[in-house]
Amino acid sequence: xxxxxxxxxxLQVADPELIKQVLVKDCHIFTDRKSFFECxxxxxxxxxxPGLQGDDWxxxxxxxxxxxxxxxxxxMYPIVRESVKGFMNTLSEYVNDKQEVNVTxxxxxxxxxxxxxxxxxxxxxxxKDPNNAFVVNGRNVLKxxxxxxxxxxxxxxxxxxxxxNDLIDLMMRAKEGKDNINDERNKYESHHINEGEEExxxxxxxxxxxxxxxxxxxxxxxxxxxxxxxxxxxxxxSTLSFCSYELALNPDVQQKLYEEVMSSMDTNGEIxxxxxxxxxxxxxxxxxxxxxxxxxxxIGRIAAQDYRLGNTGITVYKGRVVEIPVxxxxxxxxxxxxxxxxxxxxxxxxxxxQIIPYTYLPFGSGPxxxxxxxxxLMEVKLVIC
Ligand code: HEM
Numbered sequence: 001x002x003x004x005x006x007x008x009x010x011l012q013v014a015d016p017e018l019i020k021q022v023l024v025k026d027c028h029i030f031t032d033r034k035s036f037f038e039c040x041x042x043x044x045x046x047x048x049x050p051g052l053q054g055d056d057w058x059x060x061x062x063x064x065x066x067x068x069x070x071x072x073x074x075x076m077y078p079i080v081r082e083s084v085k086g087f088m089n090t091l092s093e094y095v096n097d098k099q100e101v102n103v104t105x106x107x108x109x110x111x112x113x114x115x116x117x118x119x120x121x122x123x124x125x126x127x128k129d130p131n132n133a134f135v136v137n138g139r140n141v142l143k144x145x146x147x148x149x150x151x152x153x154x155x156x157x158x159x160x161x162x163x164x165n166d167l168i169d170l171m172m173r174a175k176e177g178k179d180n181i182n183d184e185r186n187k188y189e190s191h192h193i194n195e196g197e198e199e200x201x202x203x204x205x206x207x208x209x210x211x212x213x214x215x216x217x218x219x220x221x222x223x224x225x226x227x228x229x230x231x232x233x234x235x236x237x238s239t240l241s242f243c244s245y246e247l248a249l250n251p252d253v254q255q256k257l258y259e260e261v262m263s264s265m266d267t268n269g270e271i272x273x274x275x276x277x278x279x280x281x282x283x284x285x286x287x288x289x290x291x292x293x294x295x296x297x298x299i300g301r302i303a304a305q306d307y308r309l310g311n312t313g314i315t316v317y318k319g320r321v322v323e324i325p326v327x328x329x330x331x332x333x334x335x336x337x338x339x340x341x342x343x344x345x346x347x348x349x350x351x352x353x354q355i356i357p358y359t360y361l362p363f364g365s366g367p368x369x370x371x372x373x374x375x376x377l378m379e380v381k382l383v384i385c
């Protein structure tokens with residue numbers, strides 16, 4: 001289907017095989033996307049990963065990818081768990097006082113606190129203090145007041161003891177070449193539905209850059225911290241809100257999830273990272289939430305050269321935008337029977353083979369997929385359980 005955005009024609013591609021071609025097989029032609037937001041020539045904002053193009057994107061992505069490996073998630077797990085504990089304590093106080101809670105606001109405070117802890121080594125106590133400078137300025141960033149955010153970065157903040165694990169530290173190590181991008185995939189998670197050997201090889205080839213190109217400037221590093229806040233706050237908070245909403249509407253699902261979680265806790269009432277990410281029903285509940293309520297409803301790519309689209313007879317001309325209508329695909333009866341219903345069982349390991357690759361795209365796909373996927377999933381799973 002074609003549509004116009006102003007004067008610009010956009011081709012929408014919803015066929016799974018063609019999606020695979022655009023996002024994976026021919027990703028060297030469709031590497032760039034239209035910028036997430038218009039930033040003029042702002043020296044920091046123009047360097048955020050989602051907006052970078054060509055070789056600059058490849059270089060920065062190959063340096064930042066090792067920050068999000070499962071090994072790094074294991075390291076960050078205790079930090080995220082601390083934030084979640086603070087969140088649960090505050091929630092319990094509301095419950096004890098029989099007060100109403102605005103869950104969406106609370107989740108916003110939590111995701112902000114997690115990012116502040118992990119990326120900026122800063123404790124916000126956001127659940128109790130919504131006027132905290134980090135929270136106020138961070139929210140303003142999302143209203144696109146970029147300069148306020150930069151000034152916030154320069155303000156002194158209460159330091160967390162967990163500084164050695166923060167994202168800047170991990171990025172510095174990646175820059176020094178102490179990490180590599182190869183990482184084990186977790187076959188237990190629904191979110192790897194699209195990934196076979198072919199996809200992995202293409203991603204590794206694209207991100208395998210010359211050692212002389214492994215560098216990142218200070219502005220680029222600040223830009224990536226900015227985008228972690230921007231990309232990780234609202235998406236994760238909205239996923240948590242929708243998941244709670246669906247659990248409230250579906251008490252049978254809630255009960256089944258409760259039983260799975262309770263049977264997985266250790267004697268201290270804690271869940272180990274390795275156990276958490278492999279819980280099949282929890283994974284299915286989150287996957288179904290992201291299918292029904294996917295935060296990014298469309299993914300876009302720009303053609304770097306004239307391109308014949310499969311055997312459709314269509315030529316996508318250089319510079320034109322191709323869009324994948326993720327929300328429409330996720331809600332299609334053809335791919336998901338009873339598509340408007342919340343049915344986590346679709347994503348259980350025994351049923352997952354029925355999902356057609358490239359029809360489940362909450363985090364995009366291919367080498368330019370969501371770099372923060374593992375981080376988001378760890379956070380959401382930890383909170384929901
Ligand atoms: C539930 C939470 C999240 C969802 C649903 C989500 C979804 C997405 C999607 C759909 C894309 C575009 C992928 C594509 O074009 O193929 C994306 C890109 C991106 N996301 Fe996420 N995201 C989430 C959380 C996060 C978090 C927590 C971070 C950072 C810690 C993050 C950082 C990014 C970045 C930097 C990109 C751009 C990647 C690139 O251009 O190379 N996201 N995300």
